[in-house]
Every structure is written in C-alpha cells, then in structure tokens.
Amino acid sequence: MEQEALKKYFLRCAGPFGTGDADVRRNLELKRDHTLRVVRLAASLAQAENFSSRETELLMPAALFHDLSRFEQYRRFRSFNDAVTYDHGERSFELVRERGLLADLPGDEQNAVLCAVRFHNKLEIPPDLPPAAKKILLAVRDADKTDIMGILLEYLKNPGNPAIVYGLPDNGALSARVRDAVLAGRSPAHRELESSLDFLAAKFAWGFDLNFGWTCREFLRRGYMERLRALLPEKPEVLDVMLQKVSDHLRKKGK
Numbered sequence: 001m002e003q004e005a006l007k008k009y010f011l012r013c014a015g016p017f018g019t020g021d022a023d024v025r026r027n028l029e030l031k032r033d034h035t036l037r038v039v040r041l042a043a044s045l046a047q048a049e050n051f052s053s054r055e056t057e058l059l060m061p062a063a064l065f066h067d068l069s070r071f072e073q074y075r076r077f078r079s080f081n082d083a084v085t086y087d088h089g090e091r092s093f094e095l096v097r098e099r100g101l102l103a104d105l106p107g108d109e110q111n112a113v114l115c116a117v118r119f120h121n122k123l124e125i126p127p128d129l130p131p132a133a134k135k136i137l138l139a140v141r142d143a144d145k146t147d148i149m150g151i152l153l154e155y156l157k158n159p160g161n162p163a164i165v166y167g168l169p170d171n172g173a174l175s176a177r178v179r180d181a182v183l184a185g186r187s188p189a190h191r192e193l194e195s196s197l198d199f200l201a202a203k204f205a206w207g208f209d210l211n212f213g214w215t216c217r218e219f220l221r222r223g224y225m226e227r228l229r230a231l232l233p234e235k236p237e238v239l240d241v242m243l244q245k246v247s248d249h250l251r252k253k254g255k
C-alpha cells in the first residue's frame with residue numbers, strides 16, 4: 001500500500017468516533033492524534049539525523065502503526081495499562097502482520113517496520129537486531145517519547161483523564177524502587193509503578209533512554225524535564241536530583 005492508503009487505513013482503525021461513550025471517544029481521539037504527531041516528529045528526526053530517503057520511507061509506516069492496537073485495547077478494556085490488558089507493542093505487531101499491511105515491501109524491510117512496532121514500548125530492545133531495523137526502532141521510540149511527554153505535561157496541568165496515568169492512585173507517594181531506578185538512569189517496569197507520582201517520576205528516566213541528539217535537543221527546547229518537575233509536588237527533594245541528572249545528560253548527548 002502507498003503511504004496515503006496506509007494513513008487512510010490507520011484512520012479507519014482509529015474510528016469511528018461517533019459512539020455515545022464520551023470517555024471512549026476522547027481516548028481514541030487522543031491516540032489517533034498522538035500517532036499523527038509521532039509521524040510528523042519521526043519525519044523531523046529523520047531529516048535532522050540525515051536518514052536516507054529509503055530509511056525515511058520505512059520509518060513512516062513504523063510510526064503510523066506503532067500503536068495500532070491501542071484502539072482495540074481501549075474499546076475492549078477501557079484502559080491503556082499494558083500490565084492489566086495486553087502488551088500493545090506485541091498486539092500492534094500481530095495486527096500489522098496478520099492484516100498484511102506491509103505486503104508491498106521486501107521481507108527485510110517488512111521485518112524492520114515490524115520490529116519497530118513490536119519493540120517500541122519495551123523496556124529494553126533485543127540485542128541482535130539487524131542495524132537497519134534497529135535504526136527505525138530507535139527513531140520510533142524517540143519520536144514516541146517526544147510526543148507522549150507533551151501529552152503528560154498537558155495532563156498534569158489539568159488532571160482530568162485518569163486513563164493517562166493508568167488510573168494509578170494519586171496518593172503523593174514515590175516508591176523506593178522507582179526512585180532508585182530513575183536515579184540509576186533506568187526506567188522502572190510498569191508493574192513497579194504504584195502511584196501516579198511513580199508513573200510521572202519514571203518519566204525523568206526517559207531522558208536517559210533517548211537515542212538521537214535531535215531528540216535530546218527537542219526535550220531541552222521544549223523544557224520537558226523542567227516542566228515535569230514544576231508540575232510535581234515540592235517533596236520529596238530527590239525529584240530535584242532527578243531533574244539535575246537528566247538535564248546534564250541531555251545537554252551532553254544533545255551536543
């Protein structure tokens with residue numbers, strides 16, 4: 001399928017939005033708009049990082065389909081929490097493969113796009129991916145994080161949609177496991193998150209998990225980490241240490 005046909009297909013999967021349930025509609029629209037922004041961010045990254053035209057062409061369907069299962073997930077479970085539903089990267093991978101959406105591409109290129117979809121949300125990526133597949137995957141992961149940080153910061157300004165923080169309790173507690181993981185520059189696993197503060201503090205660790213200089217500069221330009229800190233409670237003070245560490249890292253890697 002051509003890029004335009006793929007986009008139309010994606011939009012059909014995302015809808016319809018005319019159902020009576022306002023919560024479902026809001027969350028499907030949120031994921032649709034997220035994906036469309038990730039596609040644009042991925043294009044900007046590819047340009048800034050001198051991707052070849054072929055690499056850019058493969059990055060587009062990877063970005064477009066990385067969250068394809070989110071629509072089904074929310075319709076079925078009313079939740080985006082993979083820990084209690086399914087791994088949405090695995091499920092998106094299955095959908096893209098089963099529906100033959102990449103049938104026009106040679107096998108190794110299909111594989112590169114499928115890998116990016118499948119592993120975009122994993123804590124760690126497999127060590128033995130072919131370099132071409134790895135590059136597409138790393139770019140999708142960066143573009144995805146760049147957009148999700150914006151969504152989260154908007155949520156924090158007006159915390160009215162608990163689906164964004166997976167419905168975790170807002171009890172102001174930061175668990176020791178999450179604290180230690182972030183200070184070590186490591187993202188905690190979903191199942192380790194016990195509160196909305198855990199969920200949000202874990203986002204500091206995203207700054208350590210960016211792959212391209214462009215993305216680090218984009219995080220700095222958008223003030224993501226400072227804005228995150230400003231919207232979290234004043235205590236515990238270790239949140240300030242997290243901000244300092246991640247900011248130093250982004251400045252170094254973004255050079």
Ligand SMILES: [Fe+2]
Nearest residue numbers: 066067088121
């Ligand atoms: Fe995702």
